[in-house]
Each structure stands twice: as structure tokens, then as C-alpha cells.
Amino acid sequence: MKPARVPRKKDAWAEADQYRWAIYWLLIAVCIGGSVGRTFAVTGNHGRHPFLSANDRSRWATVRSLVDHNTFAIDEVIEDHYWDSIDKVYHLGPDGKYHYYSSKPPLMSVVLAGEYWVIKNTIGLKIAEHPFYVGRAIIIVTNGLLLLGLLWPTILIVERYAKSDFARVGIVATICFGTFLTTYAVTINNHLLAATSVAIALYCGLRVWCDDRSEAKYLLGAGFFAACAAVNDLPAFSFFALLGLAMLIKKPVPTLLYGIPGAAVILVASIGSNYIAHQSWRPPYAHRGDGEVLGTVESKLHGPLDQRKLPPEVRDVLAQQEVELSDEAQIITRETGNRWVLLDKGIDRRYAIQRTDSAIEVRDWDNWYDYDTSYWKPGVKKGVDEGETSRAWYAFHVILGHHGILSLTPVWFLSIVGLGMWLGEKGVFRQVAAFIVLLTLVCVLFYIFRPLKDRNYGGMTSGFRWAFWLIPMWLTAMIPVLDRWKSWWWGQRVFALLLLFSAISASYSALNPWIHPWIYNYLGYLGWLSS
Known part of the structure; x- marks a missing residue:
């Protein structure tokens, strides 16, 4: 007699339950090993x-x-x-x-x-x-530890909140191979650090918000690492602020006792190191304009200034500030008829002279990006750094175009579906979804509505790097859809296809993430780009 046929299990992933952690360790080994090799x-x-x-x-x-x-x-x-x-x-x-x-x-x-x-x-x-x-x-030491710090809380999140092995292993595989965070593991950068910090803070925050935990380690971890994300990626300040508010609402006393001191450590270290480095409480990118007004001259001096002559009235203004110019002081024209630079190599000082509607202002120098060889002066920047003139076109390319979040890594379509599923439910995960949606909109819209000079997709980069810190949250948002697809053969294949194309984009620049994305390069090859 033939042996009885054993019915096939509906959930093929159920067989992997006892081997799940072995799969995790294999994925971690391949991910970190690949980054070390590259x-x-x-x-x-x-x-x-x-x-x-x-x-x-x-x-x-x-x-x-x-x-x-x-x-x-x-x-x-x-x-x-x-x-x-x-x-x-x-x-x-x-x-x-x-x-x-x-x-x-x-x-x-x-x-x-x-x-x-x-x-x-x-x-x-x-x-x-x-x-x-x-x-x-x-x-290798720095980014190896950061990758481990990114992968471990991701595993803890899916182990805690995902219900199927398909979702758990699928999300861990995505973070290992389908995002630009591993791409950037071959270079020193702030994006991997910020995303790792978000991942740890997110796990700690979920334990407090969803599981009603109040242990010091969760509040301290949430505060410290949310602040670490904020000081390393400017838009992540929104994450720091919103997570801090959520912790204060849920656990006010433990947050005050542990969360705020944890955040204070990294904030003080960041502000203090900036002051020691630059003798300023403001970071360098906040020094892009002229400084305080030292004095004004009512006379119309734009004619002599355009001819690079130093009027005595300007000397008098600076003399009142106890600044004695040397014989080497000279005028450099920046904007004919409107703005000039007073450079004195003899005393190693420079001042800005700005024309207003009624007078000429002599200002202290505070534009740290304005120097002779600066790449960031008007008319010097090239290619993508010149900025996208059309805001609508920029928005398209940020989301679906040559630097598109969804076009380069289409696995994030599942995050959108997952967020929709959570928003349609009742309970804490509706609030988690609202948290992720709000932060995503804040970050993306912040950059879309930047002025022309800042609409450059992050410069020479393989993806829209300013949104990379959101990746741990987008991974978490994939949980409900992958849980539902655990037994659906077509869902598993759709996920595999989306992950495949995401991995292709991530590996295209595996040896140097500071290059343009493959879509941008291909459009350039076709001659469809203006620059």
C-alpha cells in the first residue's frame, strides 16, 4: 500500500518557526559581511x-x-x-x-x-x-556596530508585534538588502547613524506606548536615541519632539526622570562640541547671511564701491567699533550696486557692505559659505546642485521620479498599504500609524518646499537621503500587510518582486553611494534630463 498523503500546510512559513532565529543570524551575517567586503x-x-x-x-x-x-x-x-x-x-x-x-x-x-x-x-x-x-x-568598526544596532531593534520589533514568520523574516530581509542604509555602510555618514538611532528609540517608544511599560531603560533609550537622531539629521527633530510628547502623555513622571535626562546628554554634547569647534551656538548651516549691523552711511556710495574704492565713511563706521583698517583693505564686488565685501588681509578681517532702500549698511561678517573658492556661491554650483526650478517637478522626482522614494525602493508601497490598514483599525496601532504618517509628511513636505538652492535631491547621492531616517518606521508599517499575506501565494510573490527591485536599486551603488541613482543615470543616457 502507498503511504497516506500528508496534506500540505496552508502557511508554508509555519515550518520555519523553529529556525527563525537561525535565519535572522544568517541574514545579519550576510548583511554585515557584505558591507565589510564592499x-x-x-x-x-x-x-x-x-x-x-x-x-x-x-x-x-x-x-x-x-x-x-x-x-x-x-x-x-x-x-x-x-x-x-x-x-x-x-x-x-x-x-x-x-x-x-x-x-x-x-x-x-x-x-x-x-x-x-x-x-x-x-x-x-x-x-x-x-x-x-x-x-x-x-x-568597519563604526558602521558594523551601527548596522547591528539597526538590525537588532528591527528584529525585536517584528518579534514583538508581527504575528507571522513571513512578516518577521520578510521585514528583516528588507532591512538587510532592500534599503539604502546598507548601501551607505561603506562610507562615514550621518544617515546610517540617524536611522539606527530612530530604530532603537522606536522600539523603546513602542514598548512604552503599546505595552504600557515604564522601566527606566525604555524611557532612557527613547530619549537618548531620539535626541541622537535629531542632532545627526535635522528633520529627525520632528521625531524627537513627537516621540517626547507621546512619552510625556503616556508616562509623564518616568519621562521626566529618565527620558529628558537621557536626551539632555546627547543635546549638551552636540551643542557643546559645536561651540568648541566654531565658537558659536548655531551650527555652520545657520551662518549663511550677513551679521549684525555695525553702522550705516546715509550717502550714496554704490558708485565708488562698484569701482572697488574704499570710501572714508566706511572707515569711520568701523573706527567707531574700534576697528582700524590697514592699508591692505580692499573692496570686492559681490552684487553690483547692492552688496560688497570689505577684505583686509593686513588684519585678517572681512565685513559685508549692503545697500538698502535708504542707506548703506556696514555689517559684521557671518556668511561662512562665502569665500573665494566656495562651491556654494551663486553661479558656481553645477548639475543637480543648481536646484530644480519647478517645485511640482521636484515633488514628482522625490516620490516617483529619478530620486523617488517609491520608484527606487518600491517595497515602501507595502508600508503605505500597512499604514492604511492600521488607520482603519481601533487601538494603539492606529495611533502608531498616525505617528508615522505625520512624520513622513513633515519630512517630505519640508524638503519639497525648500527654496530653489536647496531643491537638489541631496546632491550627488544614490537616493533621497534626507528621508533615510524614516526607514525603521516604514519597515514597522509593513507588519499588517505581510501578516495578512502570510498564506496568500500571490502576496508573497508581490512582496518578493518589490523587494527584488528595491535590492537592485540599493546594490546599484554598493561600492559608492555618492553617485546618482540608476534611474537618473538612465534618463541622462536617454537625453531626457536638462542637466
Whole structure:
């Protein structure tokens, strides 16, 4: 007799229950191992240094300068043009002279400098002499820990709130292979750090909001890591503020006792390091305009100023501020008839002269991005950095176009479906969905409604990187739809197809995330782009 036929289980994923954690560890190993392998393959600057773009070189210059020269100023470092970067500012230092500094928030560079200091003072390797060994060691340790910090809370979230193995393993596979966060693991950047911080803070926040937990570790973790996300990615301040409000509503006393002090630690460290680096409480990007008015001149001086002549009236205004100009003082025209720069190399000072409707204002210098070789001056920027003139066209490309969140990583369509499912239910997950929807809209609309100069898709980048910090929340939003599709063969195949195309986009720039997306490059090949 033939043996009786065993009926096939409806949920094929049920068989993986006892092996689920083994699958997680395999995915983690492949994800981190792949990032380490790609880091070894990196050959930036035509093989001279393992640094891939102006963005990460800006931070590396600070790391080298802090350890090798004991200063945040990067003048000596960028004399080697392979270490130079367009992401720098120029302002007075504590010695009363002008210096170049990285425009990036300094806290992350300080932490990386600590790693370099250990390498230099234990092994004896200097980053200037051995950039590959030192640079790769720091990248592998830093980003390896960040990837683990990203994957682990993601696993804890799906283990706690997903109901099927299909959803659990599918979401972990997505974070390992289908997003740009692993793409950016081969370079020092703030986006992986911000997303990791959001993932940890989100898990802690969910335990408080959904599970009514009040342990110190959850409130402390939520406060500390939400603040860490905020100081490393400006739009994540919305996450920090909204999560903090939610924690205060749910658990006011524990939040005051643990959450706020946890956040204060990272906020003080960020603000303090910025002040030490720049002698200003404001970050560099807040220094893009002229400083305070030192005095006004009623005379019409735009004629002599356009001819680069220094009127005595301007000297008199500065003399009243106890500033004695040298014979080397000269006028530089920035905008004919409207704005000029007074540069005095003799005393290493500069001032802005601005024409108004009724007078000429002499202002202190506070535009740190306005220097002779600045890439960020009008008329210097090229390509995508010039900004998208049409706001509607920009919005399209941010969402569905060549830098599109959904076109490059279509797996996020499932997040939209999942959010809709949660919003249609009653209970805490409707509130979680509203939280995610609100933060997504705030971030995307914030960048869509930026002025022309900032509508550049994040510059030379493989995806719309300013939204990467939202990825842990978008992954969480996939839970209800994947739970429902656990037994639907067509749903499983749709998910696999969406993940496939997302993984293709993420792997296109696997060796250098600081390149344009494949859709942008292909449209350029077809001649459909104007720049």
C-alpha cells in the first residue's frame, strides 16, 4: 500500500518557526559581511584614499586634524587636495584668524577621532600615511556596530508585534538588502547613524506606548536615541519632539526622570562640541547671511564701491567699533550696486557692505559659505546642485521620479498599504500609524518646499537621503500587510518582486553611494534630463 498523503500546510512559513532565529543570524551575517567586503573594495580618489565624496572627506579632514593637529580647523589637512572638500566653511577661529572648518556637525567627527586616536597611539598608524588601513578599520568598526544596532531593534520589533514568520523574516530581509542604509555602510555618514538611532528609540517608544511599560531603560533609550537622531539629521527633530510628547502623555513622571535626562546628554554634547569647534551656538548651516549691523552711511556710495574704492565713511563706521583698517583693505564686488565685501588681509578681517532702500549698511561678517573658492556661491554650483526650478517637478522626482522614494525602493508601497490598514483599525496601532504618517509628511513636505538652492535631491547621492531616517518606521508599517499575506501565494510573490527591485536599486551603488541613482543615470543616457 502507498503511504497516506500528508496534506500540505496552508502557511508554508509555519515550518520555519523553529529556525527563525537561525535565519535572522544568517541574514545579519550576510548583511554585515557584505558591507565589510564592499568596504575593502572601496578605492576613492582614484585609488589614493578610501574616502568617496566631498561629504565624507569633510568629516575625515576633521578627524585627522583633531588627532594630528589638535584643532578643528582643517587648513593643514586640505593642503593635500585629495583631502579637500566642498563641504567646508570659512570663519574666524579662537586665534583671531580665519580658518577652514568642516560644515558637518562636529560631534560625530569627535567620536571618530577617538577611534583614530586609539589606533594611532596603540598601533602607531597615522591616517595621513596609511589612509586605507586606518580609514577602513574605522569604517568597519563604526558602521558594523551601527548596522547591528539597526538590525537588532528591527528584529525585536517584528518579534514583538508581527504575528507571522513571513512578516518577521520578510521585514528583516528588507532591512538587510532592500534599503539604502546598507548601501551607505561603506562610507562615514550621518544617515546610517540617524536611522539606527530612530530604530532603537522606536522600539523603546513602542514598548512604552503599546505595552504600557515604564522601566527606566525604555524611557532612557527613547530619549537618548531620539535626541541622537535629531542632532545627526535635522528633520529627525520632528521625531524627537513627537516621540517626547507621546512619552510625556503616556508616562509623564518616568519621562521626566529618565527620558529628558537621557536626551539632555546627547543635546549638551552636540551643542557643546559645536561651540568648541566654531565658537558659536548655531551650527555652520545657520551662518549663511550677513551679521549684525555695525553702522550705516546715509550717502550714496554704490558708485565708488562698484569701482572697488574704499570710501572714508566706511572707515569711520568701523573706527567707531574700534576697528582700524590697514592699508591692505580692499573692496570686492559681490552684487553690483547692492552688496560688497570689505577684505583686509593686513588684519585678517572681512565685513559685508549692503545697500538698502535708504542707506548703506556696514555689517559684521557671518556668511561662512562665502569665500573665494566656495562651491556654494551663486553661479558656481553645477548639475543637480543648481536646484530644480519647478517645485511640482521636484515633488514628482522625490516620490516617483529619478530620486523617488517609491520608484527606487518600491517595497515602501507595502508600508503605505500597512499604514492604511492600521488607520482603519481601533487601538494603539492606529495611533502608531498616525505617528508615522505625520512624520513622513513633515519630512517630505519640508524638503519639497525648500527654496530653489536647496531643491537638489541631496546632491550627488544614490537616493533621497534626507528621508533615510524614516526607514525603521516604514519597515514597522509593513507588519499588517505581510501578516495578512502570510498564506496568500500571490502576496508573497508581490512582496518578493518589490523587494527584488528595491535590492537592485540599493546594490546599484554598493561600492559608492555618492553617485546618482540608476534611474537618473538612465534618463541622462536617454537625453531626457536638462542637466
